[in-house]
Amino acid sequence: xxxxxxxxxxxxxxxxxxxxxxxxxxxxxxxxxxxxxxxxxxxxxxxxxxxxxxxxxxxxxxxxxxxxxxxxxxxxxxxxxxxxxxxxxxxxxxxxxxxxxxxxxxxxxxxxxxxxxxxxxxxxxxxxxxxxxxxxxxxxxxxxxxxxxxxxxxxxxxxxxxxxxxxxxxxxxxxxxxxxxxxxxxxxxxxxxxxxxxxxxxxxxxxxxxxxxxxxxxxxxxxxxxxxxxxxxxxxxxxxxxxxxxxxxxxxxxxxxxxxxxxxxxxxxxxxxxxxxxxxxxxxxxxxxxxxxxxxxxxxxxxxxxxxxxxxxxxxxxxxxxxxxxxxxxxxxxxxxxxxxxxxxxxxxxxxxxxxxxxxxxxxxxxxxxxxxxxxxxxxxxx
Amino acid sequence: xxxxxxxxxxxxxxxxxxxxxxxxxxxxxxxxxxxxxxxxxxxxxxxxxxxxxxxxxxxxxxxxxxxxxxxxxxxxxxxxxxxxxxxxxxxxxxxxxxxxxxxxxxxxxxxxxxxxxxxxxxxxxxxxxxxxxxxxxxxxxxxxxxxxxxxxxxxxxxxxxxxxxxxxxxxxxxxxxxxxxxxxxxxxxxxxxxxxxxxxxxxxxxxxxxxxxxxxxxxxxxxxxxxxxxxxxxxxxxxxxxxxxxxxxxxxxxxxxxxxxxxxxxxxxxxxxxxx
Numbered sequence: 220x221x222x223x224x225x226x227x228x229x230x231x232x233x234x235x236x237x238x239x240x241x242x243x244x245x246x247x248x249x250x251x252x253x254x255x256x257x258x259x260x261x262x263x264x265x266x267x268x269x270x271x272x273x274x275x276x277x278x279x280x281x282x283x284x285x286x287x288x289x290x291x292x293x294x295x296x297x298x299x300x301x302x303x304x305x306x307x308x309x310x311x312x313x314x315x316x317x318x319x320x321x322x323x324x325x326x327x328x329x330x331x332x333x334x335x336x337x338x339x340x341x342x343x344x345x346x347x348x349x350x351x352x353x354x355x356x357x358x359x360x361x362x363x364x365x366x367x368x369x370x371x372x373x374x375x376x377x378x379x380x381x382x383x384x385x386x387x388x389x390x391x392x393x394x395x396x397x398x399x400x401x402x403x404x405x406x407x408x409x410x411x412x413x414x415x416x417x418x419x420x421x422x423x424x425x426x427x428x429x430x431x432x433x434x435x436x437x438x439x440x441x442x443x444x445x446x447x448x449x450x451x452x453x454x455x456x457x458x459x460x461x462x463x464x465x466x467x468x469x470x471x472x473x474x475x476x477x478x479x480x481x482x483x484x485x486x487x488x489x490x491x492x493x494x495x496x497x498x499x500x501x502x503x504x505x506x507x508x509x510x511x512x513x514x515x516x517x518x519x520x521x522x523x524x525x526x527x528x529x530x531x532x533x534x535x536x537x538x539x540x541x542x543x544x545x546x547x548x549x550x551x552x553x554x555x556x557x558x559x560x561x562x563x564x565x566x567x568x569x570x571x572x573x574x575x576x577x578x579x580x581x582x583x584x585x586x587x588x589x590x591x592x593x594x595x596x597x598x599x600x601x602x
Numbered sequence: 603x604x605x606x607x608x609x610x611x612x613x614x615x616x617x618x619x620x621x622x623x624x625x626x627x628x629x630x631x632x633x634x635x636x637x638x639x640x641x642x643x644x645x646x647x648x649x650x651x652x653x654x655x656x657x658x659x660x661x662x663x664x665x666x667x668x669x670x671x672x673x674x675x676x677x678x679x680x681x682x683x684x685x686x687x688x689x690x691x692x693x694x695x696x697x698x699x700x701x702x703x704x705x706x707x708x709x710x711x712x713x714x715x716x717x718x719x720x721x722x723x724x725x726x727x728x729x730x731x732x733x734x735x736x737x738x739x740x741x742x743x744x745x746x747x748x749x750x751x752x753x754x755x756x757x758x759x760x761x762x763x764x765x766x767x768x769x770x771x772x773x774x775x776x777x778x779x780x781x782x783x784x785x786x787x788x789x790x791x792x793x794x795x796x797x798x799x800x801x802x803x804x805x806x807x808x809x810x811x812x813x814x815x816x817x818x819x820x821x822x823x824x825x826x827x828x829x830x831x832x833x834x835x836x837x838x839x840x841x842x843x844x845x846x847x848x849x850x851x852x853x854x855x856x857x858x859x860x861x862x863x864x865x866x867x868x869x870x871x872x873x874x875x876x877x878x
Binding site (some may be wrong): 236238239240241242243244247248251254255257431433434435437438453456457458459 | 640643724729737814818819827830
């Protein structure tokens with residue numbers, strides 16, 4: 220890696236070895252290495268696993284190192300909060316992602332509708348307009364959904380985003396107290412479920428085969444979907460010039476309502492047993508910094524820039540295949556509270572998403588079950 | 603006669619259908635390796651490459667040193683196979699032919715270790731290998747797998763089918779236990795050894811979790827781990843044509859082993875089901 224060479228040149232007594240690991244097996248390898256006390260000095264970590272590493276004292280707080288360090292990357296104001304666990308900074312954020320709505324502009328044009336960007340410019344980008352567009356563009360031939368108006372997916376991020384934009388509080392600022400049984404959250408879930416169950420303009424979760432965002436959107440027969448902003452690059456490499464598409468924030472429930480950004484970052488941690496904390500910190504700043512982010516953007520990884528660097532922002536806007544790349548910067552200013560406590564994975568995969576799947580499949584009535592689900596989620600929160 | 607023809611036809615139709623189902627993934631893998639990225643992601647899926655291209659092979663080979671990964675896999679599989687054949691045949695001979703106190707009880711206890719899932723032994727084994735200084739070395743990749751209860755069990759079953767009378771003459775001539783093993787039992791056990799060899803080679807070649815955990819550097823990686831690294835080489839989108847290209851190359855040794863050793867492979871499965 221070029222940056223490693225640069226660091227070693229500036230620090231001749233330091234040798235840096237980098238290792239890449241298959242994404243799906245990264246945690247297995249990392250946890251085995253930490254168990255055997257041979258963990259890397261600097262490591263990538265996921266935002267919801269950092270609390271466990273912090274709890275086990277496997278990583279060090281960076282507050283003292285970051286304090287008064289002029290060479291710390293110039294983060295957007297809300298970005299550093301991402302790296303905190305229980306109020307202490309444990310990770311420098313990098314390679315962030317933002318949850319946005321992707322839409323097929325050509326389908327809107329074919330249907331004679333204003334696209335979301337035009338609706339937003341007119342102050343009219345709301346849930347109602349999203350629904351109307353989905354109903355107009357979505358087309359069935361008998362039992363077959365030929366054109367999808369909107370794809371309701373199985374991920375908790377979607378529910379959380381829609382709930383926030385409906386003035387709901389999915390989880391409190393303590394990241395442990397969930398209130399998914401409040402009316403705004405219920406309405407958000409029902410709104411998403413209705414695309415599948417009532418309006419029938421979304422594929423079912425079974426048809427989606429675990430979330431085939433890119434292939435489905437790439438067919439040109441899916442008008443709108445919600446997923447990471449960086450997926451736009453993947454879509455462009457698949458569809459080439461087959462059709463025009465863009466991204467926009469998920470709409471507020473009502474005109475003038477609040478719009479939140481669900482975004483999270485990967486984190487760079489320092490091993491508590493690092494041979495040299497000073498150099499581990501130096502390398503951490505380098506990998507999280509603007510130069511490294513520019514390198515990642517230029518290779519096609521359209522991570523949301525968290526560092527306020529004009530060259531990085533320009534590189535992102537140039538590389539992004541959509542017109543409205545500005546949306547990721549706007550959403551950085553209004554972050555949704557993230558639920559990343561020590562038990563979030565269990566809450567998400569054992570309760571929230573299976574529950575969403577049952578609702579979307581028509582197997583559960585929200586009104587009759589949401590209270591119990593909220594209790595289950597809260598029971599799993601760390602005390 | 604008519605019933606015979608109907609039965610013959612029905613059997614063959616069923617076998618052909620099953621063969622198509624079995625071969626279909628391999629054919630899809632080959633066809634995908636010659637597609638463009640856009641076509642690989644088309645929905646509904648396209649089976650025929652349009653246009654046909656072998657660019658994914660060159661692109662994938664340039665991304666990582668797959669030739670090194672492949673050589674490592676072959677070397678590791680070979681060493682484990684030879685080691686296992688030797689150690690397991692010794693153990694099997696002892697359990698099948700020698701008399702010592704607690705022989706059967708020890709055998710069943712040893713066999714019970716097969717019930718331990720890999721996840722349970724992964725970290726303790728990693729600790730042991732780390733303490734020997736074998737992390738990121740060939741020893742770490744091979745030595746933990748040179749012995750296996752399954753191999754001992756398989757060969758024991760085979761050895762039990764060899765008539766004792768064949769050893770009697772050697773014993774009368776003064777042949778000791780090792781001589782019996784080396785000169786009488788081993789030559790007669792070639793089919794059993796071949797069966798174990800084929801199974802071992804294929805399993806060792808396809809190992810993923812352990813090589814992932816125990817290796818850190820590119821020079822020590824195996825081909826299966828290398829394929830895993832292709833899942834997201836620089837974006838979140840898996841480049842299926844490249845991945846299928848490397849997989850098509852990686853599968854060749856296993857396929858050759860199956861083609862030439864399938865008789866022994868089937869024999870191995872049969873042997874493991876024989877009563878002791």
